[in-house]
Amino acid sequence: MRWIAAFLLAMMCSVPAQADELRPGYLELTETQSGIWSIGWKLPYTTPPTEAPSPPILPDNCEYSGEAKVGTAAAAIIGSATAGCEGSIAGKAFSMPGLTGQADMLVRIQPLEEPAQALRLTAVNPEAVVAVQPDTAQVLKTYFILGVEHILAGWDHLLFVIALVLLVQSWRMVVAAATAFTLAHSITLAGAALGFVGLPSAPVEALIALSIVFLAVEVLRRDEQPTWTRRFPWIIAFLFGLLHGFGFAGALTSIGLPEGDIAAALLAFNIGVEAGQLLVIAVLLLLLAGIRKLASAALEPVIQCASYGIGIIGAYWVIDRIIA
Structure with a gap:
């Protein structure tokens, strides 16, 4: 338990204040x-x-x-x-x-x-x-890697996925929810990148942080009556995914899209994001399964500790992004 607590504390302390990093x-x-x-x-x-x-x-x-x-x-x-x-x-x-x-x-x-x-x-x-x-394969490779890097380095989106895993834990439901999240942010990402829709970045970033707090609270309410969020996590993931798509769009706009291959770049980027999400989900589910098998009594304290950490970080981001 001491080792797990130290690991979680180190992970939480390493989270940057500016979370949405896609700035190569x-x-x-x-x-x-x-x-x-x-x-x-x-x-x-x-x-x-x-x-x-x-x-x-x-x-x-x-x-x-x-x-x-x-x-x-x-x-x-x-x-x-x-x-x-x-x-x-x-x-x-x-x-x-x-x-x-x-x-x-x-x-x-x-x-x-x-x-x-x-x-x-x-x-x-x-x-x-x-x-x-030049060919499309070059664009696909470049933007696929950017998508993977963004979900692994963009801590606000990553913490949302982690909270989703802690909330659901069943790999089928987690994958379904993560896929719904990807489909949703793909819609708003494409719309924003192509100029069809748009929202101011400041409130979007604050609401993204608020979505993390919302999921952390839902995880901490595990012992209560099953909520709508826990029963239908893919719906919540889809709705919040629409919001996160605007965050992805803001980050992707900062590095640009190749003219003539915009569709290929967006497709590759979204596939990269999904691949990165699935990698994170697989690692977390294996970690939870290992704790459940080797020290089942520690599972709930670990989930609670991680949820409090995620919620505190999300709340800090909400305040920071509102007053910034």
């Missing part, structure tokens, strides 16, 4: 005239850099026109520059120095009169090659 670095290369490229980038950091950060390393047939403008803002390095390239950059390699740890960077390349490309750089693979013939 980005690099945009846009050809404004034949052979002239406008370059902009953003590289988030956890600690301020001690020396001037390096700009992106361009393909070998390109050179910067003058010095790059580099500064910092909102815990990120921001840069812009102009470059001239002799001929096409298709098939050429470029890279981004300064990617460390789990950092990644979404790259968008827009040549004149050609389809845009979406690539992804990581600390392990900080170099990529511009495709000669």
Whole structure:
């Protein structure tokens, strides 16, 4: 019990105040005239850099026109520059120095009169090659990974899924509820990303936090008369999923969608979110099953402790997002 309590406390303390994190670095290369490229980038950091950060390393047939403008803002390095390239950059390699740890960077390349490309750089693979013939598979891979990363790093959506598992515990009902959650947020995500619907981000983020508090309270009422939420969790998950979709849309808007492959990017992103959710659900159900088998008396205290932690974090987010 002491080990479990310490583990839960460490998990709760690691939750960031700004929970909806889908903010990888980005690099945009846009050809404004034949052979002239406008370059902009953003590289988030956890600690301020001690020396001037390096700009992106361009393909070998390109050179910067003058010095790059580099500064910092909102815990990120921001840069812009102009470059001239002799001929096409298709098939050429470029890279981004300064990617460390789990950092990644979404790259968008827009040549004149050609389809845009979406690539992804990581600390392990900080170099990529511009495709000669860009295809949809490239977009699917990039946005699928972003979807998985978002559900694993977006703590408000993740805590909602965790609370759902603690509430239901039956794997069939949990999977059904999680799928309903995904279908719902897919609807509002697509609508918001395509500009058909929209809500102000501040109240949406506050209501998302409130949905976490609501589920935490429902988990703590397990010994009372079964509520409508516990009897029909997929309906609650669907309704709250519509709200969470606007949160996903706000995060996805910050990194952009590739023109010409918007449908593929949205599909891949949502599938990635669902895959990440199912991974979290599987781990939690295995953990609960292990506690139930090895120390059944500890199961309820563990669920209560986790629920209080989730509820407290959610309540803090509600207050923080209202007064921010």
